[in-house]
Amino acid sequence: MSDIGITVKKSEDFSEWYTQVILKSELADYAPVKGCMIFREHSYAIWEKIQEIFNAKIKRTGHRNVYFPMFIPESFLKKEAEHFQGFIPQVAWVTVGGDSQLEEKLAIRPTSETIMYSTYAKWIRSWRDLPIKLNQWNSVVRWETESTRLFLRTREFLWQEGHTAHATKEEADQEVKEILDAYKDVIENYLAVPVLIGKKTEREKFAGALYTTALEAMMPDGKALQMGTSHQLGQNFSKVFNIKFLDKNEKERYVWQTSWGFSTRMIGAMVMLHGDDKGLMLPPKVAPIQVVIIPIPYKGVDAKVIQSRAREIHERLQKSTISVVLDDRAEYTPGWKFNAWELKGVPIRIEIGPRDVKKKQVTLARRDTSERIALKEDDVVNEVTKLLEEIQSNLFNRAKKSLEESIATVETYDEFKEIFRKKGGFIRACWCSNSACEEKIKDETGATIRTVPLEKEKIFSKCVYCGEEAKEVVYFAKAY
RNA sequence: GGGGCUGUCGGCUAGCUUGGUCUAGGCUUGGAGACUUGGGCUCUCUAGACCCCGGUUCAAAUCCGGGCAGCCCCA
Numbered sequence: 001m002s003d004i005g006i007t008v009k010k011s012e013d014f015s016e017w018y019t020q021v022i023l024k025s026e027l028a029d030y031a032p033v034k035g036c037m038i039f040r041e042h043s044y045a046i047w048e049k050i051q052e053i054f055n056a057k058i059k060r061t062g063h064r065n066v067y068f069p070m071f072i073p074e075s076f077l078k079k080e081a082e083h084f085q086g087f088i089p090q091v092a093w094v095t096v097g098g099d100s101q102l103e104e105k106l107a108i109r110p111t112s113e114t115i116m117y118s119t120y121a122k123w124i125r126s127w128r129d130l131p132i133k134l135n136q137w138n139s140v141v142r143w144e145t146e147s148t149r150l151f152l153r154t155r156e157f158l159w160q161e162g163h164t165a166h167a168t169k170e171e172a173d174q175e176v177k178e179i180l181d182a183y184k185d186v187i188e189n190y191l192a193v194p195v196l197i198g199k200k201t202e203r204e205k206f207a208g209a210l211y212t213t214a215l216e217a218m219m220p221d222g223k224a225l226q227m228g229t230s231h232q233l234g235q236n237f238s239k240v241f242n243i244k245f246l247d248k249n250e251k252e253r254y255v256w257q258t259s260w261g262f263s264t265r266m267i268g269a270m271v272m273l274h275g276d277d278k279g280l281m282l283p284p285k286v287a288p289i290q291v292v293i294i295p296i297p298y299k300g301v302d303a304k305v306i307q308s309r310a311r312e313i314h315e316r317l318q319k320s321t322i323s324v325v326l327d328d329r330a331e332y333t334p335g336w337k338f339n340a341w342e343l344k345g346v347p348i349r350i351e352i353g354p355r356d357v358k359k360k361q362v363t364l365a366r367r368d369t370s371e372r373i374a375l376k377e378d379d380v381v382n383e384v385t386k387l388l389e390e391i392q393s394n395l396f397n398r399a400k401k402s403l404e405e406s407i408a409t410v411e412t413y414d415e416f417k418e419i420f421r422k423k424g425g426f427i428r429a430c431w432c433s434n435s436a437c438e439e440k441i442k443d444e445t446g447a448t449i450r451t452v453p454l455e456k457e458k459i460f461s462k463c464v465y466c467g468e469e470a471k472e473v474v475y476f477a478k479a480y
Numbered sequence: 481g482g483g484g485c486u487g488u489c490g491g492c493u494a495g496c497u498u499g500g501u502c503u504a505g506g507c508u509u510g511g512a513g514a515c516u517u518g519g520g521c522u523c524u525c526u527a528g529a530c531c532c533c534g535g536u537u538c539a540a541a542u543c544c545g546g547g548c549a550g551c552c553c554c555a
Contacts, residue, residue, distance in 0.1 A: 004509080004520065007492085015552080024491095034549060146481085147551080296518055335519035342519095353518055363518080446555075 005339060009277050014221045021271055022150050025280045025344050035148035035155035042344065043151075043267055045288035047158060050266070051137060053190055053286075054160065057182045063133040063162065068116050070138070071106040076114040079240040083113065086207020090142040092155075108141040113208065113233075113259055116163045117241040124255060127167055127247045133175075135162040151268030152225070152480055159263035165243060165255040169234070172256035176230045179260045180213050183228040186262075191270045192283040192396040193217050194403045195227055196426065196475055198451035203435055206259075210234030216450045216477070218406045219272045222424020224450045224477035227269060228262035273399050280345030281367055283395050284388040291317060291324040291384060292341045296334045296353030310352045313362060313380055320381045322388070342367060347391050348384060368394050407475070411461040416476075420445055426477050430470035432463035441465055447476040 006024060010017045022028050027043040030036075039047065055065070071094060078084050087110045094106040109115065120132060141156045148154050162179060166172045180197065187193050195215040199205075205212040209231040216224045237243070238254040247253050274281040284290050295310035297303035307328065314326040325346075327337050334351070341349060351363040362380060364373040368391050375383050406425035410416045420427055427447065431437065441464075442448050457473035464470075 004491085019551090030550080032549085294518095298517065299515095330517090333517045333519085333521065335517080335521080337520090338518095339520050351518065355518075443555085 005343060006277060006279055010220070010275065014272075017275075017277075018268075018272060019150065021275050021279055027267070027271070027280070028150050030150075033155075035144055035153075037150050037154050039158070039264070042288065043264075046267055046270075046282070046286050047264060049286045049288065050186065050190070051160075054182070054186055057185070058133075058135055058162070058179075061133075061178060061182075062131075063135050063164075066134045066136050067138065068112050068119070068136060070109050072109050072112075072115045074105050074107060076118055077107050079114060080208045080237055082236070083208030087111065087142075090144065092141045092143045109138075110140055110142050111259075111261075112136065112138075112140075112161055113163065113237055114241070117237045117243060117257070120163075120165055120255075121241050121243045124165060124243055124245050127245055130165060130167045130245060130255065131171065131175075132165040133162070134164070135160055149268070149480075151271070152265050157263050157265065159261050161261040162259060164258045165238070166257070167245070167247065167253070167255065169256050172232055172234075172258050175258045176213055176232045176260070179230045179258070180215070183215055183230065183260075183262060187215060187217070187227050187266065188396065190283065190285045191266060192285075192392060192399060193227065193266070193269050193273055194396065194400040196403075196451050196453075198453045198475070200229075201435070201438060201449045201452060201474075203438055204448060204450075206231045208233065208236050209259075210236065213454070214451060216475070217269050217273070218403050218426060218477070219269065219480065220402070221272075222406070222478065223480050224426065225265070225269050225272075225480045226450075227266050228260070230260035231258060233257040233259060274395050275345075278339070279343035281395070282345035282347060284347045284392045287345065287347055288323065289325050289344070289346050290322050290388055291348045291350060292337075292346045293317075293324065293326045293350045293352065294334055294337050294341075295326075295328050296351055298354050305357055306352060306354065309357055309377075313350065313352065313377065316381055317384065320385065322381070322384060338365075348387060350380075350384075366391060409460075410464060413464055416441075416447075416464055417445055420447055420476070420478075424478055426450070426475045428473060428475055429464035430459050430461045431472055431474045432466055432468045433471040434463070434466070434468075437463060437465040441476065446478050448479055449474045450477045450479060451475045 006017060006020050008016045008020065025042065026040050028040055029038040031038050091110050092108045094108060095102055123129060124132065137160050139156050139158050144153055144155050164175050166175060184195065184197060187195055195217050197215050200212040200214055206229060210233060212229055212231045214229045215227040217227050219225050235254040235256060237257055243255045244252050245255060271280060274283065293310050293314050295306050297306045310326055310328060314324060317324040338349065345367065347367045349365040351365065356362050360377050361374050362377060364375055364387065407428050408419045408425060409428040410419060416427055416429060438449055452472055452474045459470050459473060462468060462470055
């Protein structure tokens with residue numbers, strides 16, 4: 001075993017394992033600037049898949065893509081006080097252009113509410129102009145000073161941000177929910193990452209929002225990772241940016257708005273959740289390469305026959321919708337290739353050797369179970385298609401099971417602390433809805449309320465901290 | 481926000497405590513070739529490094545200061 005592969009076990013040194021998987025599978029690399037990363041072909045291809053899937057979904061529901069500039073005048077950012085307070089510590093500024101000092105410094109967007117909404121004010125006059133449902137794929141900069149992690153926390157990251165304006169609160173509520181459902185579909189059914197869905201508390205909500213909904217996943221090290229957020233902004237921004245319209249009754253009204261986003265950090269979640277000691281394990285639906293074919297020639301046996309069989313199978317799969325690569329490089333041994341492609345997370349490997357040729361079969365190897373299956377050549381396309389689906393659901397089911405196992409229900413604060421310290425995960429507890437208790441728990445344990453279920457769960461005890469009457473069941477965890 | 485650790489060929493590292501044959505060693509990778517191919521084969525040849533800036537000293541990979549970058553722990 002050389003250093004080409006992963007040299008630590010996921011279960012023994014999770015942090016080191018995570019870094020190695022990303023670097024060695026060539027998903028990403030470090031950039032020369034602190035906290036910045038390079039998305040290499042492998043991770044960018046995954047991101048493109050995600051874009052494809054999500055674009056199709058939101059376009060079906062009337063959203064369109066746009067691009068707004070990355071520079072935001074300071075005065076714009078300051079208009080909504082809460083928003084400004086929330087982002088100011090992390091904003092990177094441009095103060096000089098060429099050799100002249102700028103009159104007003106420009107923020108490099110940490111998010112685009114302000115620049116987009118100042119423009120929405122121009123575009124919206126009448127109820128006929130509504131709704132506006134725009135999305136953009138871009139990068140944002142948040143100048144993290146704490147330690148940064150590849151994909152999870154970087155100073156610049158890729159994301160999509162959707163920004164809508166509606167005539168009524170109900171419509172905006174509906175939009176928040178619709179996007180939340182779209183996110184759930186992408187994250188669970190494509191990335192195979194199961195999530196808890198709910199609202200954020202006042203303390204955790206987006207700066208400037210009326211309320212925030214979010215999707216939270218649980219990582220193998222017991223920490224929760226936020227996979228996406230969808231905010232009801234109310235009229236907070238429309239009032240400060242003066243986004244008004246005349247309704248059908250000729251009455252002037254402020255619009256109701258939403259914003260929502262998910263970022264490349266979800267790729268990090270996928271890596272952590274599905275990867276193993278051999279490296280990456282990609283869910284078939286987002287894997288840039290779903291199948292790799294490795295011919296196994298022997299000297300003395302007719303190598304040409306094996307080559308041509310491999311090509312034939314390759315062609316057959318290419319004609320279907322399966323994304324397939326034929327690795328017929330002579331310089332590497334089959335064993336070397338097995339390891340290399342497993343490291344990259346390819347879901348299915350097809351081996352074709354003398355034994356297979358003789359029996360008119362191919363040998364399939366599953367990345368998720370390491371199982372080897374012999375298949376009749378003629379069944380390849382059908383069987384591979386079926387198997388890809390099976391691997392997809394196997395990955396999700398496994399992760400779902402571990403999510404469920406990570407949730408511990410507690411009634412007392414002692415239990416809370418004990419379980420939280422020992423294994424992390426989600427702690428399900430009753431809460432009095434008082435921010436003071438939430439704050440104390442965070443100070444004393446580091447756990448925050450990750451989510452308040454949308455459909456209230458049945459109260460089963462007093463508030464876990466203060467012992468007063470509880471108002472809701474919530475999920476605590478340490479956050480990434 | 482606080483504390484700690486680290487930085488040597490592309491990767492992993494030896495050397496640093498006690499400055500001096502270090503002209504920086506090994507493994508791996510990269511390049512050329514041979515031999516092979518059902519789990520990272522083997523052999524030959526070859527290329528490749530002391531993070532940056534400053535200081536101490538006859539002499540710095542080694543000691544000191546600063547910077548940059550990475551990692552860990554606590555809040």
